[in-house]
Amino acid sequence: MEAKVAPQPAVQTPAPPVPETKAGTSPAEQHALKMKASNVNLWYGEKQALFDVDLEIFDRSVTALIGPSGCGKSTFLRCLDRMNDVIDGCRVSGDIRLDGQDIYDPHVDPVQLRARVGMVFQKPNPFPKSIFENVAYGPRIHGLCSTKAELEEVVVGSLTRAGLFEEVKDRLQEPGTGLSGGQQQRLCIARAISVNPEVLLMDEPCSALDPIATARIEDLMEELKEQLCIVIVTHSMQQAARVSQRTAFFHLGKLIEVDQTSTIFTNPKEQRTQDYITGRFG
Amino acid sequence: MSDSQVIKPEGLTIDWRSDKTNRRVRRRYAANRRLQAYGIIAIVLAIGLLGVLVTSIVSTGAPAFVQTKVDLQVDIDSAKVDPQDPASGNYRTIFREAVASAVPGVTSKNQRSIGKIFSSDAPYILRDYVVSHPDVIGKTVTLAIPVSDPFDQLYKGVIPLEVDALSWSQAGWFERLTNRGVVVEQDGRTGLKLDVYIDPAKVEAGPPPSGEFAALARKSLQAYLPNVRDSSLSKMLADDAPEAIAKRIAADPGVIGKTVQIVFPVSAPYAELAKGETPKVLNPRYSPDQIEAFDTLKERGLVHSPFNWELFFRADSRFPERAGLAGAIAGSFYALLVCFLLSFPIGIAAAVYLEEFAPKNRFTDLIEVNINNLAAVPSVVFGLLGLAVFLGYFGLPRSAPLVGGMVLSLMTLPTIIIATRAALKAVPPSIREAALGVGASKHQVMMHHVLPLALPGILTGTIIGMAQALGETAPLLLIGMNAFIPSVENVGLLEPATSLPTQIYSWADSPERGFVSRTSAAILVLLGFLVLMNVIAVALRHMFERKW
Numbered sequence: 001m002e003a004k005v006a007p008q009p010a011v012q013t014p015a016p017p018v019p020e021t022k023a024g025t026s027p028a029e030q031h032a033l034k035m036k037a038s039n040v041n042l043w044y045g046e047k048q049a050l051f052d053v054d055l056e057i058f059d060r061s062v063t064a065l066i067g068p069s070g071c072g073k074s075t076f077l078r079c080l081d082r083m084n085d086v087i088d089g090c091r092v093s094g095d096i097r098l099d100g101q102d103i104y105d106p107h108v109d110p111v112q113l114r115a116r117v118g119m120v121f122q123k124p125n126p127f128p129k130s131i132f133e134n135v136a137y138g139p140r141i142h143g144l145c146s147t148k149a150e151l152e153e154v155v156v157g158s159l160t161r162a163g164l165f166e167e168v169k170d171r172l173q174e175p176g177t178g179l180s181g182g183q184q185q186r187l188c189i190a191r192a193i194s195v196n197p198e199v200l201l202m203d204e205p206c207s208a209l210d211p212i213a214t215a216r217i218e219d220l221m222e223e224l225k226e227q228l229c230i231v232i233v234t235h236s237m238q239q240a241a242r243v244s245q246r247t248a249f250f251h252l253g254k255l256i257e258v259d260q261t262s263t264i265f266t267n268p269k270e271q272r273t274q275d276y277i278t279g280r281f282g
Numbered sequence: 283m284s285d286s287q288v289i290k291p292e293g294l295t296i297d298w299r300s301d302k303t304n305r306r307v308r309r310r311y312a313a314n315r316r317l318q319a320y321g322i323i324a325i326v327l328a329i330g331l332l333g334v335l336v337t338s339i340v341s342t343g344a345p346a347f348v349q350t351k352v353d354l355q356v357d358i359d360s361a362k363v364d365p366q367d368p369a370s371g372n373y374r375t376i377f378r379e380a381v382a383s384a385v386p387g388v389t390s391k392n393q394r395s396i397g398k399i400f401s402s403d404a405p406y407i408l409r410d411y412v413v414s415h416p417d418v419i420g421k422t423v424t425l426a427i428p429v430s431d432p433f434d435q436l437y438k439g440v441i442p443l444e445v446d447a448l449s450w451s452q453a454g455w456f457e458r459l460t461n462r463g464v465v466v467e468q469d470g471r472t473g474l475k476l477d478v479y480i481d482p483a484k485v486e487a488g489p490p491p492s493g494e495f496a497a498l499a500r501k502s503l504q505a506y507l508p509n510v511r512d513s514s515l516s517k518m519l520a521d522d523a524p525e526a527i528a529k530r531i532a533a534d535p536g537v538i539g540k541t542v543q544i545v546f547p548v549s550a551p552y553a554e555l556a557k558g559e560t561p562k563v564l565n566p567r568y569s570p571d572q573i574e575a576f577d578t579l580k581e582r583g584l585v586h587s588p589f590n591w592e593l594f595f596r597a598d599s600r601f602p603e604r605a606g607l608a609g610a611i612a613g614s615f616y617a618l619l620v621c622f623l624l625s626f627p628i629g630i631a632a633a634v635y636l637e638e639f640a641p642k643n644r645f646t647d648l649i650e651v652n653i654n655n656l657a658a659v660p661s662v663v664f665g666l667l668g669l670a671v672f673l674g675y676f677g678l679p680r681s682a683p684l685v686g687g688m689v690l691s692l693m694t695l696p697t698i699i700i701a702t703r704a705a706l707k708a709v710p711p712s713i714r715e716a717a718l719g720v721g722a723s724k725h726q727v728m729m730h731h732v733l734p735l736a737l738p739g740i741l742t743g744t745i746i747g748m749a750q751a752l753g754e755t756a757p758l759l760l761i762g763m764n765a766f767i768p769s770v771e772n773v774g775l776l777e778p779a780t781s782l783p784t785q786i787y788s789w790a791d792s793p794e795r796g797f798v799s800r801t802s803a804a805i806l807v808l809l810g811f812l813v814l815m816n817v818i819a820v821a822l823r824h825m826f827e828r829k830w
Contacts, residue, residue, distance in 0.1 A: 083718060088642055115721030125712035127731060137730070138720035191720055 034059040034199060034229040035080060040094035042075060042084070049075050053094070053255045055248055057199070062221060062230045064244035064261065066237060068281065072253040073233045077201050080231065081117035082110040098199070115142055118197035122204040124184035126176035126191070131168050134176040134187055135159060138195040154194055162190035163220050182213025189220065193228075200224065202232040206239065218243050237277055241265050249273045339809075343802030349590040349603060350437040351426040352400065352579055356380040358412055360420040368412045368419065373405040384584065385575045392571045399576055401428045401603045426588070428603040431796035432567045433576060437585060441795060443573070447551040447561040452514070455507050456552055462506060465556060466545060472553040473545040474519070476502040478527060482539045491531035495524030499546055520547040593803060597770045598785065602796025605789070607804055609767035613683055613779030614752060614811075617763070620687020620775070621694055621751050626744055628691075629698030636699070637706045638728060657696035664692045665757030673761060681762040681778035689757045694747040701743020705736035738826040745819035749812050755783040764788050782808045 035057040042050035050072045057063050057080075065073040075084070082103060084090045096103050103113055115138070126134050135155040138144075145151040155172075159165035164186040168179070176187050185205060192200060202221075206214040221230055221243050234240050240247050241261060248258035249270070257270045268274045275281055297303065356376060363371030381397055382388045388396055401407070404427050411425060412418060428434070435441040448456075459465055459474060466475045478498055485493030500515045507515065523546040530537055530544055547553075551561035564570060579585050596606030632653075640646045668689035672678045678685050709732045717727040733740075758764065764784035773779055780788070782804065789801040 081719070083715070086714075086718060086724075111721050111723045113721075114718060119715075119719035121712060121715055121719065123712055125710075125716040127713065127716060128735065137717075137722075141720075141722055141726055141730075188716070191716075195720060 031058040031060045033057075035096065035098050035231075037076075037079070037096045038094060040076065040079060040092065040096060042072075042079065042093075043089075043091045044087070045089040049253050050079075051254045053250075055255060055258060057229060057231055058246065059198075059229045060225055060227070061246065062225050062232060062244040064240035064247045065231065065233045065250060066235075066240050066247060066276075067250035067256075068276065069235075071250040073248075073250045074203050076250065076255075077203055077231060077233050078119075080199065080201055081114050081119055083114070083119065085110055115195045116197055117199040117201060118192035118195065120185070120188050120192050120200065120202040120205045123208050124181055124188055126179070126184050126187050128175065128177055130173045131159075131176045131179070131187060132172040135190050135194050138191060142195055144195065158190040158194040159187075161193055161224070162186045163216065163223075164190055180213075182209050182216060185209060185213070185217060186220065189217070189224075193224065197228060199229045199231065202230065204233050204235060207235060214239070237265070249276060251276070339802045339805050342799055343804075343806045344799075345435075345438045345440055346593060346796075346799035346803035347590050348438070348587040349592065350429045350434040350585060350587045352384070352429055353424050353584045353586070354380045354384055354427050355422055356408060356425050357383075357422045358408075358419050363412060363419050365416065365419050368416050369409060371409065371412065373408045373412075377405045377408055384582070385578055388575070392569075395569050395572055396575045399429055399433050399572055399579075401430050401601055403428075403599070403601055403604045426586075428592075429585075431602045431794050433572075434603050435795050436565075436568070436576075437587060440799065441565065441567065443565055443568070444562040445565050447563040448555060452518075453555060455510060455514075455518070456555055459506055460556075464506060465548075468545045468547075471520075471547045472556040473547045474503065475543055475545045477505070477541050478502040478544045479541045480527070480531065480538045485527075485531065485538060487531060487535040487538055489532060491528045491535075493527075495527040498527055499524050499544075502544075503546075518548060518552055520549045523547055593800070594807075597767050598780065598788075599768060602792070602794045602800055605797070605800060607782070607785060607807055608770045609773060610780050610782045610785035610804070611807075612770055612773040613686070613763065613767070614781040614783075616683035616773065616775055616779065617686035617690060617758070617781055618748055618752060620684055621690040622744075622748060624688065625691035625694040625698050625747065629695050629744070630702050630740060632695075633699045633702035633706065634728060634733075637703045638724070638732070653696050653699050657700060660756075661693055661754050662756035662760065664689050665760030667692065668757060668761050679776050679778075681765045681780075682776050683763070683773075683779045683781075684775045685761050686758050686763045686779070686781065689761060690751040690754060693754060693757065694744075694751050697747035697750065698740075698744050701747070702736065702740045705739025705743065706732060708739060709735045734826075738823040741822045741826065742819045745815050745822070749815045752811060752815070753783055753808065755787055758784050759787065782811070 033056055037053055037055045037057075040050055040053040041048065053072075053076055055063075055076075065077060067073050078084045079092055079096060080103075084092060092104065098113070098117065101108070127137065129137075132155055135158050136151055139151060139154050145154055156165060156169075159168065164183060167183060168174075168187075176184065179187060185208075189200075189205075206217050209217065218239065221232070224230060232240075232244065244261045246258065247261040247264040249256045249264065249268075249272075251272055257264065257268060257273045259269070264273060265277055268277065354377075357379065359376060362376055363373075377400075378393060378397065381400065382393065385396060407427060408425065411423075429437065432441065436443060456465075464474050464476065466473050476499070479502070481498065484498060485491060485495070496516065499519055500512055503515050503518065504510070504512075526544050526546050530542065548556070551563070554561040564573070576585075592604065592606050594606060594611075595608050596604065597609030599605040636646065636650065636653075640649075668685060672685045672688055673680060678688075713731050713735065714727055717731045722730065758781050763779060763781055764787060765778035765780050766788075767773065767778070767780050786801055786804045786808065789797045789804060
C-alpha cells in the first residue's frame with residue numbers, strides 16, 4: 001500500500017509534472033491481468049481513429065490514459081464497454097478481452113458487459129430522478145435485489161462507498177440534479193458501482209469540477225481501486241501522476257507508450273511522450 | 283500612436299473618434315432600431331387583425347347566446363291529451379288556445395299569422411314537455427316557448443322593425459326629376475308637372491271620361507326616365523294620379539289629341555322624400571297584426587331572453603331558434619377519440635423507431651422526407667383518400683365518426699411523428715449514455731429515461747395536432763360527415779354524424795337570419811375548445827417537464 005498521493009488540492013501542484021516516487025514498488029505488476037486489448041483498430045465511417053492499440057489493464061489498480069485532444073483515448077475507453085456500438089458508422093476490429101473472454105464475441109451481450117464494466121462520464125449526468133432512484137436504477141434493472149430492504153442496503157452501501165452518503169442521507173428523495181457538480185459526479189460513481197462492476201471506466205471525470213471536488217474524487221478512486229480495476233482518461237498529467245499506477249500515452253490514434261506511471265513521468269522511452277509531458281505540445 | 287503602429291499592420295490605424303466612425307455607430311444603432319420597429323409593427327398588425335376578427339365574430343355571435351322566449355300559460359286539457367298515450371295528443375290546438383289566451387283579439391283570420399310569432403316547433407316542445415312530465419295533464423303550466431327567428435332577431439335588435447321605403451336607385455330617379463324642375467307643390471301635395479299627350483285612340487271623352495289614363499301618365503313620366511320599368515314608374519305616382527287626366531278632360535274635352543301639362547301627385551314615400559325625410563315602411567318580414575300582438579306580449583312582460591342553453595344541449599334543427607351544437611360536439615368528440623387512439627400510438631411508435639432504431643440509409647431518408655411532406659399535404663387530399671379507400675374500398679359507413687377519425691388521424695400522424703422526433707432529439711445524449719453505462723438495454727433506455735423526458739414535447743405536439751384535426755373541415759365534408767343530426771341520442775361511432783367545423787359550414791350556408799349569429803357562436807365554441815386544448819397542452823408541459 002503506497003502513501004496517499006496528493007493530500008492537498010491539485011491547484012497547489014506546480015505546473016511541470018513532478019511525479020511522486022512510488023517507493024520502489026510496481027503495484028500494477030502484483031495484480032492479475034484484467035483486460036487485454038490487442039490490435040484494436042477503430043473507424044468512424046471512413047476515418048480511422050485508432051491504429052493497432054495493444055494495452056494490458058491490471059486488476060485493483062488505476063490505469064491512466066493521457067494524450068492531446070482527439071488522440072483517441074476516450075474512443076479507446078469506450079471500446080472497453082462497447083459504448084461505441086451505439087454510434088452510427090463506428091467499426092471496431094481487433095481483440096479486447098475481459099478475464100480472457102473476447103467482449104466483441106457475438107455471444108457476449110453488451111448490456112451485461114456494461115454492467116460488469118461501469119462507466120463515469122465527463123459531465124455529471126444524473127438521471128432527472130431522486131438520489132435514491134439514481135443509485136437504485138442499476139440494481140433494479142439487473143434484478144440484483146429481491147426486496148426493498150436489500151435495495152436500500154445496496155443504495156446506502158454504494159453512496160457510502162462513493163463518499164456521498166453522509167451529505168445526502170437526509171434527502172435521498174430529492175432530485176439528483178439538485179446536487180452540486182462534485183456531488184453529482186460522486187452520485188454518478190455511486191450509480192456506476194451499485195451493480196458491483198469489475199472494471200470502472202472514467203472519462204475525464206474531473207474536468208467539469210473545481211479542485212476541491214476533484215481532490216475528493218481522486219481520494220475516492222484511491223479507495224475504490226482496492227476493490228476494482230479503474231481506467232481513467234484525463235487531460236491533467238498531474239492527476240494521472242497522482243492517481244494512477246500505469247499510464248498509457250496516446251497520440252494521433254496510436255498508443256505511443258505504456259508503462260509504470262513513475263517511469264512515464266520520469267524516464268519515458270519515447271521522445272513524443274517526453275515532449276508531451278514536458279508541455280512541448282498538446 | 284507609434285506603439286499602436288508597431289502592433290497593427292500598415293493601413294489599419296483606426297481613429298475611433300472620427301466623424302466617419304461616429305456615423306457608422308449611428309447607422310448601426312439606427313439599423314437596430316429599425317429592425318425592432320419592423321418587429322413591433324408586425325406584431326401590432328397581427329394583434330390588430332386578430333382583434334378585428336375576434337371582435338367581429340364575438341359581436342355577430344353574441345346574440346346567439348341568448349334566446350327570446352315567451353312565457354305562455356298552457357292549459358294541458360285532458361280531453362285533448364290521452365294520459366295513456368301523451369305523445370299523440372292534439373298539441374297544435376292546445377298551443378293555438380294558449381296563444382289566443384295570451385294575445386287578446388286573435389281572430390280566426392289572423393291566428394295563423396300570429397302563430398308565426400312562435401317557433402314552428404312549439405307544438406312539439408309542448409309534446410316533449412308533457413311526455414316527460416305526464417303529471418301535468420289536466421293542469422295549466424307556464425312554459426317558455428321560443429319565438430320564431432324573425433321575432434328573435436327583432437327582439438335582439440338585429441333586424442330593424444322598419445326599413446327604408448325607397449331604394450337608392452328610386453331616390454336617384456326622384457332626384458333627377460327634381461333637377462329637371464318637374465317636382466312642384468300643388469294643393470298641399472307634392473306633384474310632378476308632366477307633358478301628357480292625350481292620345482285620342484286611348485281615351486273616350488265621356489262624360490264621364492274613360493280610358494287608359496294610368497298608361498298615359500306612365501308614358502309621360504317615361505319621357506323623363508326612359509330606362510325605368512313600368513311598375514317602378516307606377517309606384518312613383520300616387521294611386522289617384524291618373525284621375526288628374528280624367529279631371530282635365532272633363533273640364534275641357536278639347537284637349538284630346540293635344541299635349542297638355544298636367545300635375546300628377548306622387549306616392550307617399552316620394553312625397554316624404556321631397557320634404558327631405560327618409561321614408562320608412564314596416565319590415566316586410568312582419569305583418570302589422572303580428573307586430574301588434576308581439577307588442578302586447580311585451581307589454582304584459584311575457585317576453586324575455588334567457589341564456590341559450592339549447593345552443594349546447596340540443597342537436598341541429600331547421601329552425602335556427604331550435605338549433606344547437608350538441609350533435610356536432612358529440613360527432614367531433616368521437617372523431618377525435620378515434621383520431622387520438624389511432625395516431626398517438628402509431629405516431630409515437632413510428633417516431634421512436636425512426637429516431638432510435640432505424641438504420642440511416644436511403645430508404646429511411648425517403649420515409650423521412652415523405653413524412654415531412656405529408657404534413658404539408660392539403661387536408662382535402664386526405665379526404666379524397668378516405669373517400670376512395672375507407673369508404674370505397676373497405677366499404678365503411680358514410681358520414682361515420684369512425685371514418686372521420688381515421689381520415690383525421692392520417693393528417694395528425696405526420697404532426698405527431700415530427701413533434702415526437704423533435705422531442706426525442708431534444709433529450710440530452712448524456713442521459714442515454716448514463717443509462718447505457720449502468721447496463722440498461724436500448725428498450726430500457728427508451729422506456730425508463732428518454733420517453734418520460736420527451737413526454738411533454740410529445741403531448742404538446744399531439745394536442746396541437748388534435749386541435750388542428752378538430753378544426754379540419756374539408757376531409758370531413760368529403761366523407762359526408764356533415765349529416766343533419768336532429769337528435770343527440772343516436773350519435774355513435776358508426777352512425778352518421780356531423781362535426782363542429784362542418785356544422786359551421788352548413789349553418790353558414792343556411793338562409794335564415796338566425797343562422798348568421800349561430801354560425802359565429804359555433805365558431806366561438808370551436809375556438810373555445812381549441813383554446814382549452816392549448817391550455818391543456820401548456821399545463822401538461824408544465825406538469826411533466828423535468829429539468830436535467
